[in-house]
Every structure is written in C-alpha cells, then in structure tokens.
Amino acid sequence: MATAPAHAQAQLLDVQALDTRLGQIVYAKAHLPQQERLLQIAQESETLADLLTAAKTNASDISREQTRADGDVQAVRQRIEKDEKMLASGAVPAKDLEALQHELQSLARRQGELEDIELEIMERLDEATTAASRYQAQLEVLAQEQGELGSQVKAQLATLAEEVTAVQAERAQLVAQIPADLMSLYEKIGQDNPTAAALLQHGSCSGCRIALPATDLSHIREVGPDEIIRCDNCRCILVRTSHSGL
Numbered sequence: 001m002a003t004a005p006a007h008a009q010a011q012l013l014d015v016q017a018l019d020t021r022l023g024q025i026v027y028a029k030a031h032l033p034q035q036e037r038l039l040q041i042a043q044e045s046e047t048l049a050d051l052l053t054a055a056k057t058n059a060s061d062i063s064r065e066q067t068r069a070d071g072d073v074q075a076v077r078q079r080i081e082k083d084e085k086m087l088a089s090g091a092v093p094a095k096d097l098e099a100l101q102h103e104l105q106s107l108a109r110r111q112g113e114l115e116d117i118e119l120e121i122m123e124r125l126d127e128a129t130t131a132a133s134r135y136q137a138q139l140e141v142l143a144q145e146q147g148e149l150g151s152q153v154k155a156q157l158a159t160l161a162e163e164v165t166a167v168q169a170e171r172a173q174l175v176a177q178i179p180a181d182l183m184s185l186y187e188k189i190g191q192d193n194p195t196a197a198a199l200l201q202h203g204s205c206s207g208c209r210i211a212l213p214a215t216d217l218s219h220i221r222e223v224g225p226d227e228i229i230r231c232d233n234c235r236c237i238l239v240r241t242s243h244s245g246l
C-alpha cells in the first residue's frame with residue numbers, strides 16, 4: 001500500500017496525539033508521586049512493628065521478673081514479722097536471742113537489697129512500656145498517612161481511568177473515519193515505535209527530530225499528496241500538512 005488520502009494521513013496525527021496521551025497515562029499510573037512515600041511507609045511500619053513486638057516481649061519478661069521480685073520481698077517481710085512477733089512475745093530463750101537479732105539484721109539488709117532490685121526492675125519496665133507506646137503511636141501516625149495517601153492514589157487512578165475512557169472513545173471515532181489499511185499500517189508501525197505517525201516539519205521528522213536529506217525532500221515535493229512517505233530513520237509515517245513548510 002503506497003497511497004492513502006492526504007486528509008486521512010493528517011488524521012493519523014490526531015490518533016498519534018491520543019496514543020501519546022494514553023502512553024503518558026500508563027506512565028503516570030505507574031509513577032504516582034505518592035508511591036515512593038507509600039513504599040517508605042511500608043518499610044518504616046515493618047521496622048516499627050518489629051521494634052514494638054520486641055518492646056512488648058521485653059516488657060512482659062520484665063513484668064514476670066517483677067512478680068518474682070515482689071514474691072521475694074513478701075517472703076522476707078513475712079519472715080521479719082514472724083521473728084519480731086517471737087521477739088515481742090518474750091518466749092525466746094536467752095541463748096537464742098542473739099542469733100534471732102542477728103537474723104533480723106540480715107533480713108533487714110536483704111529486704112533493702114530486694115527493694116533496690118524492685119526499683120531497678122520498675123525503671124526498666126517503665127522504659128520498655130514507654131518505648132512500646134512510642135512505637136505504637138508512630139505506627140498509628142504512619143497508618144494515618146498511609147490512609148490519606150491511599151485515598152489520593154485511588155482518586156488519581158479514578159481520574160486517569162476516566163480520561164482513558166474518554167481518550168479511547170475519541171480515538172474510536174477518529175479511527176472509524178480512517179481507511180482500514182492505513183490504520184493497520186499505523187498500528188503495525190506502532191507495535192515497535194512509540195511514534196507511528198509524525199508531521200514532516202521544516203525538513204525534519206517531528207517524531208525522531210532527524211532532518212531529511214535534501215534529495216529526499218525534493219522527491220517528496222514532487223510526489224502526490226496521497227503518497228505515503230516513511231521516515232528513513234524511525235520508520236514512522238511522515239505526514240505532510242500546510243504546516244510542513246515544504
């Protein structure tokens with residue numbers, strides 16, 4: 001096929017403009033500005049969730065440690081109470097008195113030590129629960145941002161989908177007016193080339209921006225307007241209009 005009506009060739013430029021826009025929409029859908037941040041949020045959330053789990057495990061370990069320490073303190077207190085009651089009862093034989101007083105002294109010392117341990121445990125528990133709450137709060141902030149960005153993405157994708165529908169409808173109307181064999185040549189070129197039809201403008205192919213040799217240009221000036229001309233460089237259909245400056 002070497003010819004097609006010049007006006008149909010010119011319409012290919014409109015089809016090409018719509019196809020270029022469809023390509024831009026595909027690119028835009030894959031490169032939404034929110035996507036990078038959403039990926040970042042997913043990674044940050046994963047790290048925070050791990051930290052949260054570790055902090056909660058740590059807190060529950062310390063909590064068990066605290067229960068044990070409370071039991072130890074309780075046992076020493078009971079022992080002290082029992083010894084003091086015995087002492088107060090006056091029923092302790094004189095020979096055992098010194099040993100009992102000695103035991104009370106060492107129990108008091110032990111109680112002091114255990115209470116220090118309890119305090120240290122409480123501090124660690126406080127740190128672990130504070131860390132857990134902090135991670136939890138950070139996760140909630142990220143989840144909120146993720147939700148907002150997700151809504152934006154959804155809205156943008158819906159807008160782009162609407163545009164695709166409109167562009168496709170416009171394209172179908174145009175294509176219906178173009179001879180089928182010209183259209184199939186266009187589609188065939190378009191399979192390997194993002195630009196299947198381009199305006200010949202001021203001696204250059206506006207698809208690949210390469211200037212045509214003077215001999216080609218003089219040949220083009222001689223042939224009829226229905227002749228189909230292809231760019232030697234990018235293989236697109238070179239469309240001549242009143243803007244071609246021939």
Ligand SMILES: [Zn+2]
Pocket residue numbers: 205206207208209210231232233234235236
């Ligand atoms: Zn070209």
